[in-house]
Amino acid sequence: MTDKKPKNVFKEGPISSEFIGNSIYKHQTKTSIGAHNIFLGQVRADVIDNKTVAAIEYTAYEDMANQKFHEIREAAFEKFELTCMHIYHSLGMVKAGEICLFVFVSSPRRKVVFEALEYVVEAIKADVPVFGKEIFEDETHQWKVNS
Amino acid sequence: MTLTIKYFGVIAEITQCHEEVLEFTKSSIDDLLSLLFDKYPKIKTKDFQVAMHNEIVSRDAVVSTHEIALLPPFAGG
Numbered sequence: 001m002t003d004k005k006p007k008n009v010f011k012e013g014p015i016s017s018e019f020i021g022n023s024i025y026k027h028q029t030k031t032s033i034g035a036h037n038i039f040l041g042q043v044r045a046d047v048i049d050n051k052t053v054a055a056i057e058y059t060a061y062e063d064m065a066n067q068k069f070h071e072i073r074e075a076a077f078e079k080f081e082l083t084c085m086h087i088y089h090s091l092g093m094v095k096a097g098e099i100c101l102f103v104f105v106s107s108p109r110r111k112v113v114f115e116a117l118e119y120v121v122e123a124i125k126a127d128v129p130v131f132g133k134e135i136f137e138d139e140t141h142q143w144k145v146n147s
Numbered sequence: 148m149t150l151t152i153k154y155f156g157v158i159a160e161i162t163q164c165h166e167e168v169l170e171f172t173k174s175s176i177d178d179l180l181s182l183l184f185d186k187y188p189k190i191k192t193k194d195f196q197v198a199m200h201n202e203i204v205s206r207d208a209v210v211s212t213h214e215i216a217l218l219p220p221f222a223g224g
Contacts, residue, residue, distance in 0.1 A: 041224040056222075058222075058223075059155060059156065060155075060223075061153065061155055061198065061216050061218060063201060064198055064201040064202075064216065065223075067201045068201075089223060089224075100224070101223070101224040121224065124223050124224055125221070125223055125224050126221070127221075128221060128223045129155070129198070129216075129218045129221055129223075130221055130222060130223030130224075131155050131156035131218075131219060131221070131222055132222035132223075133156070143156050143157045143219065143220075143222070144222035145220040145221075145222060146220065146221055146222050146223065146224070
C-alpha cells in the first residue's frame with residue numbers, strides 16, 4: 001500500500017475543515033478499516049514579550065521535505081499495520097486558529113493508530129525542513145523553533 | 148565546481164536571497180562555510196544544519212553535489 005515516489009505533501013495556505021471532512025468521507029469505501037486517527041496542528045496565538053502571534057508563514061526546502069515525508073511514511077508502514085496514511089502540510093500564510101498540519105492514519109484495529117500517529121507527528125517535527133515565521137499583530141516577526 | 152547554495156528562514160534574511168551560485172575550489176562543507184562566513188559574518192552566530200543530497204551532513208563531509216542547503220531549526224507542524 002505504499003507509494004514508491006515521494007508525493008507533494010504541501011498545500012498553499014491553511015487546510016480547511018471541508019478538506020478534512022472530505023478525506024474522512026472518502027474512506028467510507030475502504031471497509032477493511034476499523035479505526036482512524038487524526039492529528040491536526042493548529043497555529044497558536046502565542047504571546048511573546050506582550051506581542052501576540054497573528055499568523056505563521058511557512059516555507060520549506062521542498063525537495064528534501066517531500067523526501068523526508070516519504071521516508072517517514074515508508075517507515076510507518078513498515079512498523080505498524082496500517083491500511084493507509086495521508087499527510088498534508090501548509091505553505092505560506094496560516095492565521096492563528098487555522099490548521100497547518102493534517103495527519104490521517106487508518107488501520108483495521110484501534111491500538112495501532114494511536115501509536116502510529118504519534119510516531120509520524122514526532123518524526124515530522126524532528127526531521128522535515130519546514131520553517132515558520134511567526135508574524136505578530138504589529139507586523140514584526142520571529143522565527144519559530146520546534147520544542 | 149559550481150555550487151548552488153540554498154538559504155532558508157533566518158539564514159535567508161541575513162543573505163537577503165534564497166539561493167546563489169558560486170564557484171568552489173576547495174573540498175569540505177567546512178571550507179564552504181568559511182567562504183560563506185566571510186561573506187555573511189552574521190550567519191556564524193545562527194544555529195543551522197547543512198544538507199546535501201536531501202540529507203543532513205556533518206561539517207567535515209566532502210562536497211559531492213551541486214546543491215547545498217543551509218537549514219535553520221525546523222518548525223513544521
